[in-house]
Every structure is written in C-alpha cells, then in structure tokens.
Amino acid sequence: MESQNLEEGPQLRRSLLDADHPSPNLNVGGSEDSDVQPRPRHSKATVTVVISTVVAVCGSYCYGSAVGYSAPVESEIMEDLGLSVAAYSLFGSIMTIGGMVGAVFSGKIADLIGRLRAMWLSELFCTAGWLAIAFAKDVWWLDIGRLLLGFGIGIISYVVPVYIAEITPKDLRGGFAFANQLMNTIGFAIVYFVGTMISWRALALISAIPCIVQIIGLFFTPESPRWLAKVGMDKEFEAALQRLRGKDTDISEEASDIKDYLEISQEESQARFLDLFERRYANSLFVGVGLMMLQQFQGTSALAYYSGTIYEEAGLSSSFGMRISAAIQVPVAVIGLLLMDKSGRRPLLLVSATGMFLCFILLGLSFSFKGLPHLKEYSPILALIAILGLGAANTIGMSGIPWIIMSEIFPLNVKASAGSLVTFVNWSCSWVTTYAFNFMLEWSEAGTIYIFSAVAALTILFIAIFVPETKGRTLEEIQASMTRFL
Numbered sequence: 001m002e003s004q005n006l007e008e009g010p011q012l013r014r015s016l017l018d019a020d021h022p023s024p025n026l027n028v029g030g031s032e033d034s035d036v037q038p039r040p041r042h043s044k045a046t047v048t049v050v051i052s053t054v055v056a057v058c059g060s061y062c063y064g065s066a067v068g069y070s071a072p073v074e075s076e077i078m079e080d081l082g083l084s085v086a087a088y089s090l091f092g093s094i095m096t097i098g099g100m101v102g103a104v105f106s107g108k109i110a111d112l113i114g115r116l117r118a119m120w121l122s123e124l125f126c127t128a129g130w131l132a133i134a135f136a137k138d139v140w141w142l143d144i145g146r147l148l149l150g151f152g153i154g155i156i157s158y159v160v161p162v163y164i165a166e167i168t169p170k171d172l173r174g175g176f177a178f179a180n181q182l183m184n185t186i187g188f189a190i191v192y193f194v195g196t197m198i199s200w201r202a203l204a205l206i207s208a209i210p211c212i213v214q215i216i217g218l219f220f221t222p223e224s225p226r227w228l229a230k231v232g233m234d235k236e237f238e239a240a241l242q243r244l245r246g247k248d249t250d251i252s253e254e255a256s257d258i259k260d261y262l263e264i265s266q267e268e269s270q271a272r273f274l275d276l277f278e279r280r281y282a283n284s285l286f287v288g289v290g291l292m293m294l295q296q297f298q299g300t301s302a303l304a305y306y307s308g309t310i311y312e313e314a315g316l317s318s319s320f321g322m323r324i325s326a327a328i329q330v331p332v333a334v335i336g337l338l339l340m341d342k343s344g345r346r347p348l349l350l351v352s353a354t355g356m357f358l359c360f361i362l363l364g365l366s367f368s369f370k371g372l373p374h375l376k377e378y379s380p381i382l383a384l385i386a387i388l389g390l391g392a393a394n395t396i397g398m399s400g401i402p403w404i405i406m407s408e409i410f411p412l413n414v415k416a417s418a419g420s421l422v423t424f425v426n427w428s429c430s431w432v433t434t435y436a437f438n439f440m441l442e443w444s445e446a447g448t449i450y451i452f453s454a455v456a457a458l459t460i461l462f463i464a465i466f467v468p469e470t471k472g473r474t475l476e477e478i479q480a481s482m483t484r485f486l
Contacts, residue, residue: 057183058214059156064187072195095150096431102154103423107416115163125152130208165407166224174340181400185333189326261476291402296429302437336396344471352397359389360453367446
C-alpha cells in the first residue's frame with residue numbers, strides 16, 4: 001500500500017498542476033474530441049462567499065483593534081487607575097502571552113470542532129476581554145481582559161485566513177483573503193483615530209461590537225467544505241460547497257480534486273505533530289515559519305504598540321501622528337486588496353519589504369540627525385515621513401500576506417499542527433520584540449531602527465529566493481507542488 005501511495009503522489013501532483021491548463025481535445029476517458037469544452041473555472045463570487053467572508057473578518061477587526069488599543073489610551077489609563085510605566089507595559093505586552101497560548105491550541109481547536117466553532121469560541125474570549133477592560137476597577141481586571149483578548153485573537157489569527165482560503169474560488173482567493181488584512185487595518189485605524197477623542201472605557205465597548213456581530217453571524221455561515229471532507233461528512237461537504245459556489249454550478253470536479261488530494265495526503269501521514277517535520281513538508285514549514293519570524297523581527301508589533309512613544313521621541317505630537325497614520329493605512333489596504341489577485345503575492349511582498357527597508361533607513365537617519373545641530377531641524381519631518389511610509393508598506397504586504405500564504409501552503413492533514421506552530425512562532429517573536437523594544441530604544445534609538453532595517457533587507461532576499469507565487473492556483477495544486485512525497 002505504501003509503495004502504491006508513493007507512486008500515486010507524483011501522478012496526483014501532475015494532475016493538479018495541470019488542472020488550470022487542460023487539453024481542449026481530451027475527454028473524460030482520455031480520447032481526443034474537439035467538441036469537448038475545457039474544464040469550467042469556479043471563479044464566481046457568490047453572495048454566500050461574500051457574506052461568509054464578511055462575517056469571518058469581523059474577527060480580523062477585533063485583532064486590529066486589540067493590537068492598536070494600548071497606544072492611544074496609554075496616558076488616560078495610567079492617570080485614571082494610577083498605573084506605573086512598568087504596570088502599563090505589562091498590560092500592553094500581556095496580550096502576546098495570551099496570543100501564544102491561543103496559538104498553541106488554535107490548529108487543534110479548528111481541526112476538532114471546525115472553523116466556525118473555533119471562530120465562535122475565540123469571539124467569546126474576545127468579548128469577555130473587552131468587557132473586562134471596559135469595566136475594570138484596577139490593574140488586575142485590565143490584565144485579565146488583555147490576556148483573554150490575546151487568547152481569542154491567537155485563535156483568530158490562524159482560523160480566519162484558513163477559513164477564507166478554504167471557501168473561496170482559486171482565482172478570487174487572494175483578494176478575499178486580503179480582506180482579513182483590510183479589516184485588521186480598519187480596526188487598527190479606528191482605534192488609533194477615535195482613541196484620542198473618547199474615553200478608554202467607551203473605546204473598549206465599541207471594539208466589542210464586531211465580536212458580537214460575528215458570534216451572531218456565524219450561525220448563518222456555511223462550514224469549510226474541506227474541513228467537512230476531512231472529518232468524513234460527505235453530504236455536508238457537498239452541500240456546503242454547492243452553497244458556496246451557487247446552486248447552478250457544477251461542483252463535481254472541484255469536489256473530486258479535494259477528496260482525491262485529501263485521500264492521498266491522509267494516507268501518507270497520520271497527522272501527528274512530529275509528522276510536520278518530515279522531509280516532505282520541509283519547504284512549506286520553512287516558508288511559513290520564515291515569513292512569520294521576519295514579519296515580527298522587523299519590529300511591526302513594537303511599532304504598533306508603542307507608536308506614541310516613537311512619535312514623541314522623534315519630536316512629534318503622538319495624537320497627530322496616530323490620526324494621520326490611521327487615515328493613510330485604510331486606503332493602502334484597499335489598494336492591496338485590489339492588487340492581490342492581479343499582481344500576485346510575491347510582488348506585493350517584495351514591494352512591501354523594500355518599502356519598509358527604505359523607510360527604516362530614513363527613520364534611523366532622523367534619529368541620528370537629532371544629535372547633529374545643523375540637521376536636527378529635519379529630524380521630525382523625516383520621522384513622520386518614515387513612520388507613515390512604514391505603516392503603508394507594512395499594510396500592503398508584510399502585515400497580511402504571510403497569513404494568506406500560511407493558509408495556502410499546508411495540506412489538510414498537517415494544517416492544524418502547522419498552523420499552531422506558525423501562529424505560535426509569530427506571537428512568540430511578537431513578544432520578544434515588544435518586550436525588548438523599550439530597552440533597545442534606551443540603548444540606541446538609531447541603532448534599534450537600523451537593526452530592523454537589516455531584518456527588512458534579509459526579508460527581501462528570503463522572499464525573492466524561497467517564497468512561491470500562489471496566485472490563481474487551487475490549494476491542492478499549491479500543496480502538491482511544495483510537498484515532497486518521499
């Protein structure tokens with residue numbers, strides 16, 4: 001049986017890779033017939049796919065608002081509750097601890113109870129977290145709320161991009177998956193913009209609204225067909241796929257491809273965690289983990305959590321800087337969404353990483369100029385341009401596309417283990433950078449930024465050499481091309 005499976009692997013891989021370009025003269029039996037039409041492409045965005053994506057990305061809004069929350073409310077919370085700098089730093093960073101715990105269980109939870117129930121569970125934690133913060137009377141309730149938020153979005157950060165990737169047609173998957181980043185950015189931007197104008201308690205309550213919307217909306221959303229097929233619910237699998245593709249669409253070939261690939265991948269592995277480190281998954285694991293590490297070691301989380309501090313260190317008004325940053329990032333995210341399925345993942349990632357590299361160099365120069373009498377006056381304007389550029393460059397690529405690629409490159413049989421590992425790596429690296437950031441700034445402001453620029457340069461090389469293009473390919477085709485059946 002094992003040798004038979006090994007022989008079938010390359011055959012299946014070839015059939016999946018050739019699915020986009022079938023011979024127009026080949027019929028089902030393999031004989032030539034010029035009257036047979038090419039295989040239909042399921043590229044229609046049905047109402048069900050759109051609504052399901054909207055419901056799913058309500059969780060992404062929660063993610064973005066949670067990441068951005070600590071920056072605009074810092075001074076107000078510290079004054080109202082009498083917190084020290086150390087106590088507030090704990091409040092800001094403890095979410096990453098919750099995120100790491102949520103990440104560890106995210107894949108297994110999504111695999112055991114399904115994508116919808118995993119999102120529903122995550123939003124219960126997020127809603128509880130926001131309410132704990134909104135009605136907090138002391139620092140303990142603040143930290144508990146932030147920890148609950150972290151656990152919830154640790155699950156969200158894995159399951160939302162995976163769910164969207166599994167329900168959307170291949171030709172539209174990138175744009176729909178980037179809606180995750182768009183809503184993340186919108187949540188982040190609204191918190192940045194509104195947070196300087198309303199109380200921190202009101203801001204927490206407003207941030208909880210999309211969580212409640214998602215909890216209700218998930219009752220009317222179809223489960224991922226690929227998860228249903230994985231757990232053997234064949235009737236529900238076909239019903240969900242038909243509902244997502246439209247009642248008049250022939251889903252037989254797409255359903256067959258999903259089942260065929262699932263069958264061979266499950267036979268090749270028993271989906272234990274250690275199976276993830278087999279040679280056949282080396283390419284996928286290297287790309288997924290590498291992108292997550294580089295994303296965080298560029299300092300993106302630290303810049304988001306402590307942007308107010310960075311603006312003040314550069315001699316700028318923190319409230320002005322956060323508002324203009326919020327106003328720029330949403331249009332940039334919309335542009336990214338429109339370009340995703342036209343330009344592809346790799347070009348946007350390369351543009352993003354290159355833009356971040358140049359902006360880090362500019363920001364480093366702005367801090368260096370502070371110590372030079374003749375150039376000191378240029379420091380604030382250079383810092384503003386650099387920080388706004390960093391936000392835009394990060395939003396269009398490095399912030400969201402690694403999550404899209406993560407959701408595309410791992411086969412179903414190891415997706416839970418791989419997703420948990422990759423998400424855990426992301427949150428762990430986020431904790432390292434956010435915890436060390438203030439200490440690094442005390443050591444050297446310019447030196448810290450130049451370190452981030454070096455990581456950005458390494459990111460450019462990593463993307464150019466190792467990251468595959470996944471635009472316009474089914475999940476099964478992508479996974480077959482990266483998986484080594486040895």
